[in-house]
Amino acid sequence: FKFSDTLSKGLDLKEVLSVKVGDTVLKAGKTEANTYLPTYTTNNDGTHTLTLNFNDFYNSYKNRTGDTITVVYTATLNKDAVIGMNPNTNKAVVEYSNDPKSDGTGKSEPSIVDVHTFDFTIFKYYLKDETQTGLANAEFELYKANGEVAGAKVNIKKVEEGKYRVATPEDIATEGFKSDVIVSGTNGKVLVKGLDAGTYYLRETKAPDGYNKLLSDIKVEIKPVYDKTTGKLTSYSVDYTYNGTTTTGKEIKDTKTSPEVAVENKTGAQLPSTGSKGALMVTLAGIVLFGALTASKAFGKKKANN
Numbered sequence: 001f002k003f004s005d006t007l008s009k010g011l012d013l014k015e016v017l018s019v020k021v022g023d024t025v026l027k028a029g030k031t032e033a034n035t036y037l038p039t040y041t042t043n044n045d046g047t048h049t050l051t052l053n054f055n056d057f058y059n060s061y062k063n064r065t066g067d068t069i070t071v072v073y074t075a076t077l078n079k080d081a082v083i084g085m086n087p088n089t090n091k092a093v094v095e096y097s098n099d100p101k102s103d104g105t106g107k108s109e110p111s112i113v114d115v116h117t118f119d120f121t122i123f124k125y126y127l128k129d130e131t132q133t134g135l136a137n138a139e140f141e142l143y144k145a146n147g148e149v150a151g152a153k154v155n156i157k158k159v160e161e162g163k164y165r166v167a168t169p170e171d172i173a174t175e176g177f178k179s180d181v182i183v184s185g186t187n188g189k190v191l192v193k194g195l196d197a198g199t200y201y202l203r204e205t206k207a208p209d210g211y212n213k214l215l216s217d218i219k220v221e222i223k224p225v226y227d228k229t230t231g232k233l234t235s236y237s238v239d240y241t242y243n244g245t246t247t248t249g250k251e252i253k254d255t256k257t258s259p260e261v262a263v264e265n266k267t268g269a270q271l272p273s274t275g276s277k278g279a280l281m282v283t284l285a286g287i288v289l290f291g292a293l294t295a296s297k298a299f300g301k302k303k304a305n306n
Contacts, residue, residue, distance in 0.1 A: 126264065
C-alpha cells in the first residue's frame with residue numbers, strides 16, 4: 001500500500017503531520033511495526049512527489065478491514081506559484097496490491113486539488129487634460145485586514161522593477177531579511193502577486209515628488225468565485241474603497257488579465273479627507289478659534305463701555 005502526491009512547481013512540501021490507520025498512529029521508519037517509509041523527490045519537470053510506503057502492510061493490517069487510512073500533510077506556495085486563474089495543482093493516488101499470486105498492483109483514480117493565489121496591479125496616476133498619466137516612484141505597504149482596520153503587515157519580496165510577490169517562509173527565514181517597499185514603475189504600474197483571497201489595506205507611505213500622499217488607506221478585497229459542484233475557480237475580482245467610495249472590479253475569467261487598483265495623486269494644498277480625524281480636528285480648532293475671537297470682541301466692547 002503506497003500513497004503518492006505530486007505537487008506542482010509552485011508548491012513545496014512543508015511537513016507530514018500525521019499518518020493513521022483507524023486510531024493507530026504510524027511513525028516514519030524502515031521496518032518496525034506501524035511504520036511507513038517517506039520519500040520526497042523533485043521530478044525532471046520541476047514538480048515534486050511525496051510518497052509514503054506502508055511497511056509490511058498486509059501482515060500489519062489484514063484484520064483491519066474497513067478502517068480509514070488518513071494522511072495529513074501541508075505544503076506552501078513558493079516563488080514559482082502561478083497566479084489568478086492558473087491553478088497550482090496537487091494530484092494524489094493510492095497504489096495497492098491487487099493480485100495475491102503476483103506482485104501486481106493497481107492505482108486509484110487521481111484526486112486532483114487546485115490551489116489558487118491572486119494578484120492585483122496598482123496604477124498610480126495623475127490627471128493631465130482628463131487623461132490618466134502614470135506616476136513613478138510612489139511607495140506602498142500592504143496590510144492584512146483585522147476587522148475593519150489594517151492588521152499585520154504583509155512581507156513583500158521584489159522580483160524586478162514593477163513586480164513584487166508575497167515573501168515565502170524561506171525568504172523570511174533568511175538572515176537579515178527585510179520586507180521590500182512596493183514602488184510604482186516608470187509607467188505608474190506595479191504588480192503584487194502571491195496573495196490569498198480576502199481583504200487587505202494598501203497604504204501609500206511616500207508620494208512622488210510634487211504630489212500629495214494619500215490621507216487614508218485603500219481597502220482592497222480579493223473575491224474568488226468557485227463552482228459549487230466541481231469546486232473549480234470560475235472567476236475572481238478585486239474591489240477597492242478609498243475615502244468612502246467603492247470601485248467594483250472587473251470580473252476576471254482568463255489567465256492573462258490582472259485586476260487593477262487605480263490610485264490618483266494630486267498636487268496643491270492638502271486637506272484632510274472627508275470624515276477623517278484630521279478633518280474633525282480642523283473643524284474643532286476653527287470652532288475654538290471663532291469662540292475665542294467672539295469672547296475677546298465682547299470683552300473689549302464691554303471694557304470700552306465701562
